[in-house]
Amino acid sequence: MSDHAAPARGTVLGIDIGGTKLAAALVSADGTILAGDRIRTPDGGADQVFAALGELIERVRGDATPLAVGIGSAGPLDQRHGLVSPVNIPGWRNFPLVDRVRALTGDVPVTLGMDGHCFALGEYWSGAGRGAKTLLGIVVSTGVGGGLVVDGKPLIGQSGNAAHIGHVVVDQDGEACACGSYGCVEAYASGPRMVARAKRRGWRTEEDVDAAVLAADAAAGDELALATFDDGAQALAAGIVATAVTVDLTTVVIGGGVAKAGPVLFDPVQAWVKRLAQLPFITELAVEPAQLDNAGLLGAAHQAWAALA
Structure with missing residues (x-):
């Protein structure tokens, strides 16, 4: 992934959340990553972790306006209510991730899926599957x-x-x-x-x-x-x-x-x-x-594109 965001038309924002890393990327309809970055998941409380994610999102999207956002997260999660409680992020328990991300990215579709589902989708879209x-x-x-x-x-x-x-x-x-x-x-x-x-x-x-x-x-x-x-x-x-x-x-x-x-x-x-x-x-x-080292991120983006179909 590139380190710098670039304005892009016709993109979605994919987000991959785990206990060791947070990643985000602008992804085109054919699965090309146009801009992306990743950071280590910080220790700390709910707001500290989300603040780091928010800075990552802003850096990656730059001047682009994504059409939708797809999030893949470690679980367990409550998909219906957009809540996550990743085992390896102790600060997030029933954390309203979908609502918090939507507040940053505007009134666009925001999807949430398990990291394993997103891994499978990413490999299906662009990898060994x-x-x-x-x-x-x-x-x-x-x-x-x-x-x-x-x-x-x-x-x-x-x-x-x-x-x-x-x-x-x-x-x-x-x-x-x-x-x-x-x-x-x-x-x-x-x-x-x-x-x-x-x-x-x-x-x-x-x-x-x-x-x-x-x-x-x-x-x-x-x-x-x-x-x-x-x-x-x-x-x-x-x-x-x-x-x-x-x-x-x-x-x-x-x-x-x-x-x-x-x-x-x-x-x-x-x-x-x-x-x-x-x-x-x-x-x-x-x-x-597996063929990809970012399958979860691409799978999250695939979810976002599917939400627009």
Whole structure:
């Protein structure tokens, strides 16, 4: 993304909100980012965080007047009332984000979507999911989130929280999950949970390490690291296949920090999907790595364009 805003006709403003970064961009109807910037999400109270977002919005839009605004945010969120309570932004609890952004940008449509939905939309629009009939996007990071695109539209559900693939139960006798259930995909495939499992098996028990180190060790042939990635991959594959048989998937795109592990994640995921996907209508299911580093931002912009259609 460029660092400086430029006046642009026929654009929307896309906004991507997470616990570590805030991003915004002016995006044309064909998905081109015309001006954009990002900042680190500040610590502090509700108004301090929003003030930083407001400065970012003003800097990015410059003299342009966006036709609409699309926001993708970490959840949970209340889509009907435009409220967000991102787990990793403690200052925002039932924060009226849509109303506050509209006050800055004028009387234009402002849409709000889950970050996982926006990731899937962005990859569908401009990334690895282009041309897919039915797409599942998965973000594997500190948690496991997702989004579905069916016939070119996000499947959001009645509450706006559909496609929480991280909380598909893949082992009813499995480990406790942070959501309160047991045996969820996230309990096996998220970065922190894989690291914790590897440590319980004796891997780097005295070190403060993360999933990137686990991935590097797996790539170097460490048996404990490889076994842990295989466990995570099996859980992901089970969640993918459960979703595939439910909505008749054609394509899966996986992104997020853990997906940067590359073949040590994707090889076993693809092998497990092939093993588990036996019904004829899902045997050709494609599982691909994400292509974009700003899929969430583009997906938020796609939402905005859709609101104008």
